[in-house]
Amino acid sequence: MWYFVSPKIVFGEDALDALEELEGSRALIVTDQTLVKLGIVEKIQSRLRNNGFDTRVFDEVEPDPSLETVQRGVQIANQYQPDWIVALGGGSPMDAAKSIWVLYEHPEMQAGEITPIVQLKMGSKAHLATIPTTSGTGSEVTWGIVLTNQAEQRKMGLGNRANLADIAIVDPALAAGMPPQLTADTGLDALTHAVEGYTCAWHNDFADGMCLVAARLVMTYLPRAVANGKDMEAREHLHNAAACAGLGFSNALVSVAHAMGHTLGATFHIPHGRAVGLVLPYTIEFCAAEAPERFVDLGKFIGCVNQDGQAGARQLAQAIRGLCQTIGEPLSLHQAGLDEKAFENALEKMIDDAFNDASMVSSSRSPGYDELRQIFRCAYYGTPVDF
Amino acid sequence: MLKFPSDEWIKELSKQLNESADYERSAKDWEGDFAFIVEPDEAYPQTAYLYLDLFHGKSPSAGILNSVDEKPAKYTLAAPFSAWRKVIEGKLDPIQGMMTRKLKLQGDMMQIMRYPKAAKEIIACCAKIPTDFDGHHS
Numbered sequence: 001m002w003y004f005v006s007p008k009i010v011f012g013e014d015a016l017d018a019l020e021e022l023e024g025s026r027a028l029i030v031t032d033q034t035l036v037k038l039g040i041v042e043k044i045q046s047r048l049r050n051n052g053f054d055t056r057v058f059d060e061v062e063p064d065p066s067l068e069t070v071q072r073g074v075q076i077a078n079q080y081q082p083d084w085i086v087a088l089g090g091g092s093p094m095d096a097a098k099s100i101w102v103l104y105e106h107p108e109m110q111a112g113e114i115t116p117i118v119q120l121k122m123g124s125k126a127h128l129a130t131i132p133t134t135s136g137t138g139s140e141v142t143w144g145i146v147l148t149n150q151a152e153q154r155k156m157g158l159g160n161r162a163n164l165a166d167i168a169i170v171d172p173a174l175a176a177g178m179p180p181q182l183t184a185d186t187g188l189d190a191l192t193h194a195v196e197g198y199t200c201a202w203h204n205d206f207a208d209g210m211c212l213v214a215a216r217l218v219m220t221y222l223p224r225a226v227a228n229g230k231d232m233e234a235r236e237h238l239h240n241a242a243a244c245a246g247l248g249f250s251n252a253l254v255s256v257a258h259a260m261g262h263t264l265g266a267t268f269h270i271p272h273g274r275a276v277g278l279v280l281p282y283t284i285e286f287c288a289a290e291a292p293e294r295f296v297d298l299g300k301f302i303g304c305v306n307q308d309g310q311a312g313a314r315q316l317a318q319a320i321r322g323l324c325q326t327i328g329e330p331l332s333l334h335q336a337g338l339d340e341k342a343f344e345n346a347l348e349k350m351i352d353d354a355f356n357d358a359s360m361v362s363s364s365r366s367p368g369y370d371e372l373r374q375i376f377r378c379a380y381y382g383t384p385v386d387f
Numbered sequence: 388m389l390k391f392p393s394d395e396w397i398k399e400l401s402k403q404l405n406e407s408a409d410y411e412r413s414a415k416d417w418e419g420d421f422a423f424i425v426e427p428d429e430a431y432p433q434t435a436y437l438y439l440d441l442f443h444g445k446s447p448s449a450g451i452l453n454s455v456d457e458k459p460a461k462y463t464l465a466a467p468f469s470a471w472r473k474v475i476e477g478k479l480d481p482i483q484g485m486m487t488r489k490l491k492l493q494g495d496m497m498q499i500m501r502y503p504k505a506a507k508e509i510i511a512c513c514a515k516i517p518t519d520f521d522g523h524h525s
Contacts, residue, residue, distance in 0.1 A: 001487050002483070003487075004486065033459065113496065113497045115497065116486045117485040117492060199495075203481070283426060352412075355413060356413075356501055356502060357503070358500065361506075361507065362480075366507065369409065
C-alpha cells in the first residue's frame with residue numbers, strides 16, 4: 001500500500017491568472033526580500049487585489065530557513081488570520097510557508113512534530129498556494145519540508161502528506177530572471193530528484209514516469225537555460241521538469257545524494273542543488289555496484305547510455321559530470337572551495353547526520369560507516385567510486 | 388529456530404543489538420524502551436507483548452510481557468502478526484509501515500524520526516535471527 005498525491009497544478013504562460021480565481025479574502029504571502037525588491041511580490045499582490053483579497057507579506061525567509069524564522073511567520077499568521085497562505089520563491093520560502101501553515105492550523109504542535117507518521121488535518125483555517133520562482137526544488141508540489149536547526153547545525157527533514165498545497169502555480173515567466181549560477185544549481189536539484197526518485201528503494205510505477213520525463217527535460221534544456229536565460233522554451237521546460245521531478249521523488253523518495261547534500265549544506269552552506277548534484281555521480285557509482293539496472297534504464301531513456309550493467313550506470317554518472325562541466329558546476333568538493341582540513345574535521349559529524357537524514361532510509365544500497373566515509377572522500381577529491 | 392513472538396526471540400534480538408557496532412554508533416544518544424504489540428490476525432490469533440530496552444547504543448534487557456502495563460515503555464509499536472512478519476523478513480520498511488499506519492507508533496515521534504539509521508540496524512539484526520513464524524521459517 002502506498003500513495004500518490006499531487007496538488008492541482010496550473011502551468012504554462014500566464015498561469016499566474018489562476019490567482020484571480022482563488023476564493024477567499026486574506027492572503028499571507030511568505031517570501032524573501034529579494035523577490036520584494038525584484039517587484040515579483042507586487043505582481044502577486046496586484047493579482048490578488050484584483051480578486052478582492054487583502055494581502056500581507058512576510059518576507060523574512062532566509063536561505064535554509066530556521067525554526068526561529070518559521071516561528072516569526074506563525075506569529076504574523078496568528079495576528080493576521082489569513083484564509084490563504086501563498087508561498088512565493090524557491091525551496092526556502094516554500095518550506096517555511098508549509099511549516100507556518102501547519103503551525104497556524106495546529107498551535108499545539110512544534111515544527112519538529114510535523115512528521116509523516118502523525119495524523120494531520122489541514123484546511124480548517126487556510127489553504128496553501130505555491131508559486132515557484134526557481135526551477136529545481138519541486139517544493140511547490142511536494143509535502144516535504146526542510147528546516148535548519150541552527151543550534152545543532154543540522155537540517156531537519158519534516159512534512160506530512162496533509163501539508164500538500166491546494167494549488168501549485170507553475171508560471172515560467174517567474175523563473176526568467178534567474179542568473180546562470182542559480183539556474184545551474186537549481187537545475188541540478190531537479191535532476192537529482194528525478195534520478196534518486198527513479199532509483200531509490202521506494203520507487204513505484206506512478207512516480208517512475210514523472211522522474212523519467214523530468215530527467216530527460218533537465219539534461220536537454222538546462223545547458224540552454226544557463227547559456228541564455230532568455231530562452232523561454234528552455235525555461236518553460238525546466239520549470240515543468242522541476243515540478244515533475246518533485247511529484248516523482250515526493251511520491252517515492254530521494255536517497256544518499258540528498259542525505260549527503262543536506263549535511264554538506266548545513267555544515268558548509270553549499271547551495272542545496274550544487275551539493276546534491278555534485279555528489280550524485282558518486283552515489284550512482286556506489287548504488288549501481290549492486291543494482292545497476294534502473295540507472296541504465298534511466299540513462300537509456302535520457303539517451304546518454306548505450307551499455308548495460310555497471311558500465312551503463314557509469315556512463316550515466318559520467319554524463320552528469322559532463323553536464324556539470326558544461327554549466328560551470330564543480331565536480332568535487334575541493335573544486336567547490338572546501339578547505340581540506342575543515343572537511344576532515346567535519347567528516348564524522350557529517351556521516352552521522354547523513355545516516356540520520358530521512359533520505360537515507362530508501363537507498364537502494366545501504367552504505368556502512370566506512371563506505372559512507374569513502375564516498376565523502378571520493379566526492380572531496382573527485383575520485384570515482386569503485387567499491 | 389526461534390519462534391516469533393517469544394521470550395527467546397526478543398532476547399536474541401537484544402543480544403544481536405549488543406553485538407552490532409553499527410547499531411551502537413547509530414543509537415549512541417538514544418534513550419527509550421519499546422513495547423512491541425503483536426496483534427491477532429488470521430495467521431496468529433493471540434496478542435503478544437515484547438519488551439526491548441534500548442539505551443545509548445545498547446540493549447540492557449528484553450523479554451516477553453503479559454501486558455503493556457507490566458512494564459510501561461516510552462514507545463509502543465503495534466501491528467498485526469502478519470505485518471510484523473513482513474517487517475522482520477525485510478518485506479515492509481518500518482518507516483513506510485508507520486507512514487501507512489500498518490504499524491502504529493505511540494511515543495515521541497519527533498525523537499524517533501531522528502534515528503532512521505538505528506531503525507534500519509534493528510531490522511538488520513532481526514534478519515539475523517533464524518525465525519519460526521509458527522511453522523513457517525524465515
